[in-house]
Amino acid sequence: MTNYSVEISSLVKYFGRRLIFEGVNYSFQSGHVYGIAGPNGSGKSTFVKIVSCLISPNKGSVTHILDGKKIEEEDLHNYLGFVSPYLFLYDEFTAEENLVHISKIKGVTFNKERSDYLLSEFNLYERRNDLLRGFSSGMKQRLKFAFALLNEPPLLILDEPTSNLDNSGKEKVYEFIKLEGKTKLVLVASNEDADLALCENVLELQNYKNKL
Amino acid sequence: MKSFALFKKDWESELRTRYAINALAMFVLVTISVILFSVGNEQITEYLTGGLLWVVIFFSAMSGLSRAFVSEEERGTTLTLQLIASPSTIFSGKLIFNLILVFLMNIAITVLFSLLFESFVIKNFSLFLISFLLGNIGIAVSSTIIAAIISKASSKGTLYPVLSFPILLPLILTLLELTKFSMDGKTLSASYVEIGVLFSYDVIMGTASYLLFDFIWKD
Known part of the structure; x- marks a missing residue:
């Protein structure tokens, strides 16, 4: 099993003057499936994009660590x-x-x-x-x-993984999430209860909108 | 190697969609035809044909070279690229694609000019060749980084030539001068300053683009 972790520290994201979330501190470890939950517009996709280093947060940091070594942002696509x-x-x-x-x-x-x-x-x-x-x-x-x-890859980020899929497609995705979650780090951002039911821990982004 | 793989992907994609190649070919043909019709039977001067050559090259570049990044943005595949390659790989891959496109386009334009305009006579071919090589590299580098900038904007079509003009102006002016020199048959040693300017432009634009691309690309 790979020893992969993602450390989220004091994450804050605004779009213009609108607060998306603030003060997010979390630690994701390989061998687990984590859920990112929240209603539409709560910032789930924004959160996973920040974790994937596709966009930058306004404050805070995201650190990817593989076997004790920090992964640089420009190398993240390999993992x-x-x-x-x-x-x-x-x-x-x-x-x-x-x-x-x-x-x-x-x-x-x-x-x-x-x-x-x-x-x-x-x-x-x-x-x-x-x-x-x-x-x-x-x-x-x-x-x-x-x-x-x-x-x-040791890190899998699935944003609304079952959208557009039929029942057999959803079953296959759940099968893979369970399989990959045993050895890798899997993050699932979704509104679907069935998707989130696979997750051992769920991060509720609605809890990080205090200033709204 | 990764950059070459990205170039290969873009090239195969271009061969299937023919977006940039068709746009460039049509633009070149239409522009040269319009010049030929407007000139008619009149004899135009050597310098004017040299000037017209770079005008056609500039506007042709503006019509097709933004494709490198704009097509990714329009198809929504920018995210895919971000997920599979580092910014330096993406910039180098797109630069190789634009370099090939610029060279193919400019060779075609120059050959057409030599065939269609009697007064387009180059006396010092080696000087013209050096300025042509350095000029093409400059156009490719500048148009690649400008394409990356405007791909995020809403009015891409208008913004591209507007933003390119001030950036490409020193390059085009130097190229006009060097084309004039090569038509006059001036020696290489008498043109060192202009060649130095072209070379410096390429190095500065290449280095600045490479360093800045990361910031342009991410957010």
Whole structure:
């Protein structure tokens, strides 16, 4: 099991003058599944983007640590798998081409075996050579899981992981969350009770809006 | 290597969508045709053709080179890029793509000018070649960083040439001067100052862009 942790310290985020959250202190450890909960507009996506170092907080810090060593922000993409409805892959490429390009840009050898396994698990193997522009939104969501899990990152951030998915897709996602959560650090930001039921700890962002 | 992989992705994407290549080709053809129609049978001076060459190059660059970042922003794939590569990889990959595009475009424009304008005669070819190489690098570097800046803005189409003009002006002015020198047949040693300016421009823009890209890219 990898020893991965994320330390959140005194996090504050404003959009303009509107406070999103403040004073968030938390420690996430590998081997657990954490939930990020809150109603629409509570800042769940903003929070996971800050944890992923995609946007900066106004105050506070996020520190990623792997086996006692701090991971620099510019290297984080090597350790992170991310799924969200606002993530888009390349429509002009096929499902497999997307995964090949992504692996090469990441600087890792494309693992065909792993790719085939994930595409089969998410019921996309038969459509792996079809262009993404012909995929439904649910199929694109499934492919994002293959994208996130391809290089077996120690940190998985799933923002609304089951959006656009049918029941079998949701079951598959829950299966993977449980599996990955045993050895890795998994963060799930969602409104869905079924998604949050998988989480051992839930961070309620509504509790960090004191100034509103 | 990672940058090259990103370039390869962009190149394959371009070959399938033909967004930038078509825009550039159409712009070049239309502009040169309009110049030819407006000139008619009149004999235009050498210097004027040299000036027109860089005017066509500047506006052609403005019509297609923002593609590198704008296409990612429009398709919503900026986040994907942020999740798979470091800012330096992204900048280098996009720069390679724009360099190839600028060289292809400018070679085509220069060949068309030589074929269509009788007065476009270069007497010192090596001087023209050096200024052409350094000029293309300067245009590619500047247009890449400006494309990254404007990709976040709402009125991308207008902002790109507006923001590019002051940044590219010193480069274009020096290139005009060097084109004039090469048409006059001036020697390389007599043009060291202008070549030095071009070289310095490339180094300064390259270094500043590389250092600033991280800030532009993130938020």
